[in-house]
Amino acid sequence: MATKAEHIARDEKEMSGCAISGIMSEAGHRFSGEDIIRSIGSMKERSSGLGGGFAAYGIYPQYADEYAFHVMYDHESGREHAGKCLKELCEIVHRETIPTRPMEKIRSRPMLHRYFLHLKEHVFEQFYDETEEDIIVRLVMHINQNVDGAFVMCSGKNMGVFKGVGYPEDIGRFFMLDEYEAWTWLAHGRFPTNTTGWWGGAHPFGLLDWAVVHNGEISSYGINRRYLENFGYRCTLHTDTEVIAYLVDLLMRKHELPLEVMSRVLAPPFWSQIERMDAAEAKLARTLRIVYGGALLNGPFSIVVGHAGGMFGLNDRTKLRPMVAARKDDRFLISSEEAGIRTVCESPDRVWHAEGGVPVVGSLKKTEASGADVEEKAVA
Amino acid sequence: MRKWLVEPELKVERDPERCIQCQVCVRQCANDVHEYDPEDDNVTSNSDSCVGCHRCATLCPTGAIRIHQSQLEFRPHANWTAFAMRSIYRQAEDGGVLLSGMGNDRPYRNLWDRMVLNASQVTNPSIDPLREPMELTTFLGGKPDRVELGGSGTALKTELSAQLELNVPVVFSAMSYGSISLNASVALARAAQKAGTFANTGEGGLHKAIYPYADNMIVQVASGRFGVDAEYLNRAAAVEIKIGQGAKPGIGGHLPGEKVDGAVSETRMIPEGTDALSPAPHHDIYSIEDLRQLVFALKETTRYEKPVFVKIAAVHNVAAIASGCVRAGADAVALDGFRGGTGAAPTMIRDNVGIPIELALAAVDARLRHEGIRNRASILVAGGFRSSADVVKAVALGADAVYIGTAALVAMGCHVCQKCYTGKCNWGIATQDPYLTKRLNPEVAARRLQNLLRGWGLEIKEMLGGMGVNAIESLRGNREHLRGVGMTDIELKGLGIKPAGVGA
Numbered sequence: 001m002a003t004k005a006e007h008i009a010r011d012e013k014e015m016s017g018c019a020i021s022g023i024m025s026e027a028g029h030r031f032s033g034e035d036i037i038r039s040i041g042s043m044k045e046r047s048s049g050l051g052g053g054f055a056a057y058g059i060y061p062q063y064a065d066e067y068a069f070h071v072m073y074d075h076e077s078g079r080e081h082a083g084k085c086l087k088e089l090c091e092i093v094h095r096e097t098i099p100t101r102p103m104e105k106i107r108s109r110p111m112l113h114r115y116f117l118h119l120k121e122h123v124f125e126q127f128y129d130e131t132e133e134d135i136i137v138r139l140v141m142h143i144n145q146n147v148d149g150a151f152v153m154c155s156g157k158n159m160g161v162f163k164g165v166g167y168p169e170d171i172g173r174f175f176m177l178d179e180y181e182a183w184t185w186l187a188h189g190r191f192p193t194n195t196t197g198w199w200g201g202a203h204p205f206g207l208l209d210w211a212v213v214h215n216g217e218i219s220s221y222g223i224n225r226r227y228l229e230n231f232g233y234r235c236t237l238h239t240d241t242e243v244i245a246y247l248v249d250l251l252m253r254k255h256e257l258p259l260e261v262m263s264r265v266l267a268p269p270f271w272s273q274i275e276r277m278d279a280a281e282a283k284l285a286r287t288l289r290i291v292y293g294g295a296l297l298n299g300p301f302s303i304v305v306g307h308a309g310g311m312f313g314l315n316d317r318t319k320l321r322p323m324v325a326a327r328k329d330d331r332f333l334i335s336s337e338e339a340g341i342r343t344v345c346e347s348p349d350r351v352w353h354a355e356g357g358v359p360v361v362g363s364l365k366k367t368e369a370s371g372a373d374v375e376e377k378a379v380a
Numbered sequence: 381m382r383k384w385l386v387e388p389e390l391k392v393e394r395d396p397e398r399c400i401q402c403q404v405c406v407r408q409c410a411n412d413v414h415e416y417d418p419e420d421d422n423v424t425s426n427s428d429s430c431v432g433c434h435r436c437a438t439l440c441p442t443g444a445i446r447i448h449q450s451q452l453e454f455r456p457h458a459n460w461t462a463f464a465m466r467s468i469y470r471q472a473e474d475g476g477v478l479l480s481g482m483g484n485d486r487p488y489r490n491l492w493d494r495m496v497l498n499a500s501q502v503t504n505p506s507i508d509p510l511r512e513p514m515e516l517t518t519f520l521g522g523k524p525d526r527v528e529l530g531g532s533g534t535a536l537k538t539e540l541s542a543q544l545e546l547n548v549p550v551v552f553s554a555m556s557y558g559s560i561s562l563n564a565s566v567a568l569a570r571a572a573q574k575a576g577t578f579a580n581t582g583e584g585g586l587h588k589a590i591y592p593y594a595d596n597m598i599v600q601v602a603s604g605r606f607g608v609d610a611e612y613l614n615r616a617a618a619v620e621i622k623i624g625q626g627a628k629p630g631i632g633g634h635l636p637g638e639k640v641d642g643a644v645s646e647t648r649m650i651p652e653g654t655d656a657l658s659p660a661p662h663h664d665i666y667s668i669e670d671l672r673q674l675v676f677a678l679k680e681t682t683r684y685e686k687p688v689f690v691k692i693a694a695v696h697n698v699a700a701i702a703s704g705c706v707r708a709g710a711d712a713v714a715l716d717g718f719r720g721g722t723g724a725a726p727t728m729i730r731d732n733v734g735i736p737i738e739l740a741l742a743a744v745d746a747r748l749r750h751e752g753i754r755n756r757a758s759i760l761v762a763g764g765f766r767s768s769a770d771v772v773k774a775v776a777l778g779a780d781a782v783y784i785g786t787a788a789l790v791a792m793g794c795h796v797c798q799k800c801y802t803g804k805c806n807w808g809i810a811t812q813d814p815y816l817t818k819r820l821n822p823e824v825a826a827r828r829l830q831n832l833l834r835g836w837g838l839e840i841k842e843m844l845g846g847m848g849v850n851a852i853e854s855l856r857g858n859r860e861h862l863r864g865v866g867m868t869d870i871e872l873k874g875l876g877i878k879p880a881g882v883g884a
Contacts, residue, residue: 219854230754232752261529287538300504
């Protein structure tokens with residue numbers, strides 16, 4: 001198993017083909033990880049056993065208001081150092097090792113810990129001009145960039161990212177995801193063309209509530225990365241997925257663009273299409289392209305992005321990667337291949353191929369636990 | 381004629397068996413190289429005054445004329461080169477400043493030629509621009525950091541400042557009417573309009589013949605303020621403050637009075653026959669805050685409807701200076717490297733002052749990004765761009781668009797003889813002599829320029845497609861698509877690119 005230090009030192013971008021899958025209950029019913037494991041497992045051809053991972057939303061109702069940090073450690077000193085960083089800024093409500101099941105195929109693994117925490121009062125005074133989320137991002141970036149042997153996999157509330165080196169179905173069972181219940185599940189299986197076999201390099205990539213799984217290779221990576229640096233993001237993982245997650249965070253959280261508008265930044269219409277739009281729509285599309293040229297994701301991609309309010313899928317503007325969506329009752333499914341849907345949902349009400357540049361969107365209406373409108377709560 | 385201490389650099393050879401005494405060469409050469417003797421019915425050539433413009437050789441109907449480097453060579457000496465010695469002979473003769481036209485001709489390392497581009501294989505499909513959309517549309521002007529939506533849903537709150545829209549990221553660089561002929565100026569303006577790009581007036585003012593193309597003109601405000609009034613500013617698409625020029629950083633433009641005829645005098649608003657000497661600095665800009673005042677004076681004059689560019693020569697501290705220009709309100713910064721052309725420059729300055737545009741561009745783009753202000757202004761680069769590949773590499777390094785001057789002149793017929801300052805351009809480009817200027821048909825020249833832009837556009841699309849990129853903004857500043865071959869570590873670091881052989 002490669003360590004974080006070995007991975008970062010390479011300074012080479014990860015390239016990979018992949019399978020992605022997402023299943024959610026828009027009604028907020030929680031269900032076991034069994035379905036998502038079977039869905040991603042049905043697309044084994046698209047993975048090579050060099051990386052698999054999952055994201056799950058609604059899995060920690062007992063700590064719903066705490067940030068859930070999943071952290072992997074290469075060695076004990078990494079754990080001590082990162083622990084210090086966390087304790088300095090955060091009240092740790094609960095800490096434990098992430099439970100795993102012995103699996104024959106998963107031989108080498110880092111130490112896996114999770115923390116449920118919130119920021120200490122004095123931190124808000126120290127960073128008085130930053131939002132709570134900004135401070136969390138700062139903390140995560142600090143550990144991931146500066147603490148040798150430690151890597152924060154996710155940092156959202158009531159959600160978690162589980163990932164490692166192996167086939168995704170094995171990783172899922174290793175983390176015992178069949179015993180968790182979530183209302184949104186994302187999964188990823190990797191087919192890298194170059195890899196150090198580092199666990200942190202697997203997908204999903206998580207930051208705050210965002211989790212991104214991605215299939216494709218972004219030919220605009222070099223400028224996307226530099227564009228993000230303009231806004232204080234430091235990309236250290238050499239993956240397209242990291243860049244996509246930061247762009248989503250910048251555009252949706254910081255610039256407050258709605259999903260449909262953000263999609264027109266990441267996968268904008270062609271100028272020839274803009275010419276045919278009505279005046280107001282054309283003006284918006286044109287302004288977005290002029291201002292956000294550095295955020296355009298060029299080259300083939302399909303992504304599924306999970307967040308507190310649901311999940312969405314998006315294809316590049318010429319649809320150079322496959323992505324299928326489906327609905328069945330309150331279930332909304334996205335998958336690289338239709339097989340990933342039919343495996344867990346025999347007779348969907350509707351199945352369709354996502355159009356290039358047009359997001360397919362699943363929105364969480366109610367949660368089982370609180371009955372409260374989740375979107376409203378997120379705003380509050 | 382007094383014999384010089386130095387033999388001519390060029391030798392004109394005439395093949396007597398081919399020569400038919402038609403005297404085309406005699407009529408075409410403004411330097412009086414060729415002479416017809418009616419008594420002997422014979423044409424002879426005097427190599428002494430040949431500048432190597434190839435006009436005679438190109439037009440000779442029987443191919444009788446060949447021009448070679450002189451066979452007479454100095455004894456080899458690594459320090460006392462022919463160039464060094466000839467320069468001294470010339471100065472010992474007349475005690476003047478050595479003059480040159482065009483850009484730096486010294487053999488400095490050209491880093492464009494040591495950069496190579498990427499292409500997609502397997503993991504990412506290359507794109508065929510003949511079958512799929514490929515977008516080169518480029519906007520020059522300041523951009524806000526973000527778009528704000530207001531009121532209901534997706535109503536747009538952000539209003540963009542004025543932008544220039546380019547169909548191809550290539551703009552004709554500043555070449556003044558006066559330094560070049562009106563026919564050449566009209567050809568550039570017309571080609572810019574037809575190709576969907578822009579041409580720059582330089583400090584020559586805006587001749588009435590250019591008015592129909594004013595929407596595609598960038599007008600320059602240089603230290604001499606020639607031709608500048610409110611009407612001039614408001615007719616144009618954009619205004620450029622010229623602080624410096626790559627061919628002669630630190631000094632102003634110089635148009636000899638011989639070139640200032642009636643029309644040039646009217647357009648520049650100066651008396652006929654007077655030298656048009658631009659001061660070295662703008663005498664109202666002695667500091668960055670003074671620049672800011674001029675930027676906003678121009679914006680006020682044009683009611684904030686035109687982007688204001690600031691053009692600077694690439695010098696040692698270019699990144700900090702460019703940052704200052706952006707903070708002073710420039711909507712675009714034009715950087716002119718030390719290979720940049722000119723109608724006239726002191727040779728020692730042309731060849732020894734300033735830095736290569738490759739390194740200047742890399743430093744400026746990195747600096748503006750580091751300061752988080754790269755969005756606020758576009759970057760144009762100039763200085764010796766020869767091909768579409770140079771343009772693609774510049775865009776990947778971080779340029780929004782490229783200014784071409786010499787390449788455009790070459791498209792019109794220029795053979796880079798470097799004698800623009802003599803006013804005897806046999807190609808009718810860098811002259812005001814009506815006998816010579818009429819040789820350049822503006823329609824034909826415009827079509828040649830348009831062809832050049834079309835060809836480069838097609839090549840740029842092919843290169844983008846190979847990289848798996850279908851919009852030029854995805855290449856802009858995307859240094860991952862560049863690799864260096866045979867560069868030093870310091871050069872690689874300066875350019876912010878990796879050496880060939882290292883993966884993504």
